[in-house]
Amino acid sequence: MPVKLVFLxxxxxxxxxxxxxxxxxxxxxxLLAALPGPLGAAVRGDKVRLAVxxxxxxxxxxLAAHDGDEIALLPPVSGG
Amino acid sequence: MPVKLVFLxxxxxxxxxxxxxxxxxxxxxxLLAALPGPLGAAVRGDKVRLAVxxxxxxxxxxLAAHDGDEIALLPPVSGG
Amino acid sequence: MTAFSAxxxxxxxxxxxxxxxxxxxxxxxxxxxxxxxxxxKGMDELADAVLARWxxxxxxxxxxxxxxxxxxxxxxxxxxxxxxxxxxxAADFAMDHLKSDAWFWKRExxxxxxxxxxxxxxxxxDLARWSE
Amino acid sequence: MTAFSAxxxxxxxxxxxxxxxxxxxxxxxxxxxxxxxxxxKGMDELADAVLARWxxxxxxxxxxxxxxxxxxxxxxxxxxxxxxxxxxxAADFAMDHLKSDAWFWKRExxxxxxxxxxxxxxxxxDLARWSE
Numbered sequence: 001m002p003v004k005l006v007f008l009x010x011x012x013x014x015x016x017x018x019x020x021x022x023x024x025x026x027x028x029x030x031l032l033a034a035l036p037g038p039l040g041a042a043v044r045g046d047k048v049r050l051a052v053x054x055x056x057x058x059x060x061x062x063l064a065a066h067d068g069d070e071i072a073l074l075p076p077v078s079g080g
Numbered sequence: 081m082p083v084k085l086v087f088l089x090x091x092x093x094x095x096x097x098x099x100x101x102x103x104x105x106x107x108x109x110x111l112l113a114a115l116p117g118p119l120g121a122a123v124r125g126d127k128v129r130l131a132v133x134x135x136x137x138x139x140x141x142x143l144a145a146h147d148g149d150e151i152a153l154l155p156p157v158s159g160g
Numbered sequence: 161m162t163a164f165s166a167x168x169x170x171x172x173x174x175x176x177x178x179x180x181x182x183x184x185x186x187x188x189x190x191x192x193x194x195x196x197x198x199x200x201k202g203m204d205e206l207a208d209a210v211l212a213r214w215x216x217x218x219x220x221x222x223x224x225x226x227x228x229x230x231x232x233x234x235x236x237x238x239x240x241x242x243x244x245x246x247x248x249x250a251a252d253f254a255m256d257h258l259k260s261d262a263w264f265w266k267r268e269x270x271x272x273x274x275x276x277x278x279x280x281x282x283x284x285x286d287l288a289r290w291s292e
Numbered sequence: 293m294t295a296f297s298a299x300x301x302x303x304x305x306x307x308x309x310x311x312x313x314x315x316x317x318x319x320x321x322x323x324x325x326x327x328x329x330x331x332x333k334g335m336d337e338l339a340d341a342v343l344a345r346w347x348x349x350x351x352x353x354x355x356x357x358x359x360x361x362x363x364x365x366x367x368x369x370x371x372x373x374x375x376x377x378x379x380x381x382a383a384d385f386a387m388d389h390l391k392s393d394a395w396f397w398k399r400e401x402x403x404x405x406x407x408x409x410x411x412x413x414x415x416x417x418d419l420a421r422w423s424e
Contacts, residue, residue: 008327009397010408054329072327078398078409080311080324080355080367080390088195089265090276134197152195158266158277160179160192160223160235160258161293165310169363172314175383177376178297179305231301244309244391245418248384251307255376286377 001068005034009075011048014039024067028060031071042075049074081148085114089155091128094119104147108140111151122155129154164220164238171217171240175247177255179235181228189269191227192234199263206262210239210254214246221254223264256286296352296370303349303372307379309387311367313360321401323359324366331395338394342371342386346378353386355396388418 002021012018015035022034032040042048050057051072052065065071082101092098095115102114112120122128130137131152132145145151165174181190203221210219220238228234235258239250260283267276297306313322326332335353342351352370360366367390371382392415399408 006327008325009399013408051327051330054333056330070329072330074327074330074395075397076410077393077395078324079392079415080394080396086195088193089267093276131195131198134201136198150197152198154195154198154263155265156278157261157263158192159260159283160262160264170315171312173309173311176308176310177305177380178308179376180303182304182374183302242314243414244311244387248309248380248387252380255380282375 003065003067004070005031006070006072008072009078011039011042011073011075014042024065024069026063026065026069026071028063031063031065043073047076083145083147084150085111086150086152088152089158091119091122091153091155094122104145104149106143106145106149106151108143111143111145123153127156161236161238164218164240168217168240170242171247172242173244173247174238174240175244175251176236176238177251178233179255181230181232181234183230186270187230187268188271189227189229190234190266191269191274192223192225192264192266194223194225194264202263203258206254206257209257210250213253214239214241214250215243216241216246216250219250219254221258223258223262225264253290256283256290259283260287293368293370296350296372300349300372302374303379304374305376305379306370306372307376307383308368308370309383310365311387313362313364313366315362318402319362319400320403321359321361322366322398323401323406324355324357324396324398326355326357326396334395335390338386338389341389342382345385346371346373346382347375348373348378348382351382351386353390355390355394357396385422388415388422391415392419 003024003026005020007015035043050060053070083104083106085100087095087098115123130140133150161176207219207221217240222236224234237251237254239247241247267274293308339351339353349372354368356366369383369386371379373379399406
């Protein structure tokens with residue numbers, strides 16, 4: 001059971017898919033290595049936040065996900 | 081066709097009726113003469129206003145109603 | 161409200177307020193009287209004032225009269241606008257005016273009989289907010 | 293709304309807001325996405341914050357997701373309170389928060405394809421009113 005990445009908003013366009021599985025464990029550098037090109041650059045940017053299993057990370061570099069975890073990649077919200 | 085008096089709010093209680101006809105023409109002193117006791121005292125008070133045919137009078141003493149007119153006697157509103 | 165919404169398809173938002181006769185164990189009934197020549201004219205003028213003050217697509221003012229029980233709906237105000245801020249303020253303004261300076265007289269029936277109601281001081285305070 | 297009103301018989305008034313997808317001749321469709329673990333938790337927290345800030349009998353927050361057309365209803369907020377001022381402020385507050393800092397992402401379909409939407413600066417200004 002891998003780590004599931006969920007791409008929200010325009011990140012899903014950059015990824016070309018809404019979700020992607022990657023093998024765990026996964027830290028911040030491992031995540032960036034799994035996301036090439038413009039997608040990786042966008043995720044690296046200050047405006048994109050991460051949530052692991054529904055909890056926001058205060059510091060993306062502190063990412064430490066394991067198999068079965070869900071990482072949401074969150075660009076700025078549009079609001080309702 | 082006389083002058084019609086319409087009593088609103090608690091003035092209808094004091095009058096004992098919601099409406100009353102009096103012969104015209106009718107001025108301020110004539111109106112008071114037609115309204116005995118507590119009803120007349122209440123109408124004389126500053127808080128009660130008069131409208132003739134739906135138009136408020138700025139000065140009650142300027143009342144000049146004729147046969148067929150409708151005088152509304154208006155205590156302070158309660159609001160909706 | 162469904163008809164009001166459908167009548168204003170261009171509005172981005174609709175704010176509505178439904179007021180009920182305030183539940184009160186001691187109140188058996190509320191009677192509300194109006195004097196049509198003043199009350200209707202006053203409500204038309206209020207609607208015109210609301211439309212002049214905010215850019216609205218429409219405004220609706222509806223008030224019941226007669227005898228009601230606590231919990232019964234008594235007033236409905238709605239404002240449709242392109243921007244919701246305008247709709248909120250317009251409905252709020254309309255309610256403040258209807259509650260305090262509209263031509264209505266009301267009385268409550270309690271165990272010891274009917275009592276005429278004076279406007280609450282809060283109503284006048286609400287109204288004063290709009291003349292700042 | 294009828295059910296919400298019936299569920300709060302003790303409330304003196306109910307303010308509701310219905311927001312529609314803003315009519316715009318150039319917009320063919322609006323798609324709104326959410327991320328349930330954050331979006332639903334955020335709306336629960338917003339409802340709790342509203343109930344903590346005003347004395348309400350109840351609050352209702354409902355938001356559609358998926359693909360909608362201009363003019364379609366997209367959001368419903370309602371607040372029931374003993375005093376209408378509380379209901380107006382609570383509904384206004386809830387809408388300002390839903391519009392600017394709720395976890396939704398939306399994009400519009402125009403003649404040249406889909407475009408992601410950023411929050412309007414007006415939305416942030418609306419939100420700032422509540423932290424004074």
